[in-house]
Amino acid sequence: MSGLSAATLSCPADAVKTRMMNQAVRKDDKVIYKSSFDCLAKTVKYEGLKALWKGFFPRRARLGAWQFVFRISYQKFWNLAGLSSF
Template sequence: MGELACYDHAKRFVVQNQISGDNIYAHTQASIMSGLSATVLSCPADVVKTRMMNQVASKENKIMYTSSYDCQVKTVRNEGLRSLWKGFFPTWARLGPWQFVFWVS
């Protein structure tokens, strides 16, 4: 949802402010911004999902996280809020080109 809304808004901004006409350059700029918003919105959920999937039971058969919410709270408490965006640039590097191909084609 963030991709579509951001792409449409960014393209309208680029065209209305005469940064570029309604051409491949406007689509490219809007695609980059769409990929950025998708990364910002999805990275925290990806971090929590990855941590939940990779957790192993301790010697006492206790798991580290009991739920996604518990994982998010413990991650922020122990590592800070910025830890929810670990892997931001590799994710953006993956989503940026994908957004361009998707929106331009």
């Protein structure tokens, strides 16, 4: 569940951040997006709300697997140290 919620909540911010970083600077030094909010507004206006969650499934697969391995490892290390877990 933590991987799912992390992927769901972080996708829009990551999509805006990636677009801001990858925007092409034209020869006349004009940028596509003036700010992160401008990028968010233009993305939703021209591509729809679903565009903010592009790449959700690969991110979900990565975060879900990472969270699973982390939780199991965390439990094992606590048990090896002789401490009680959750």
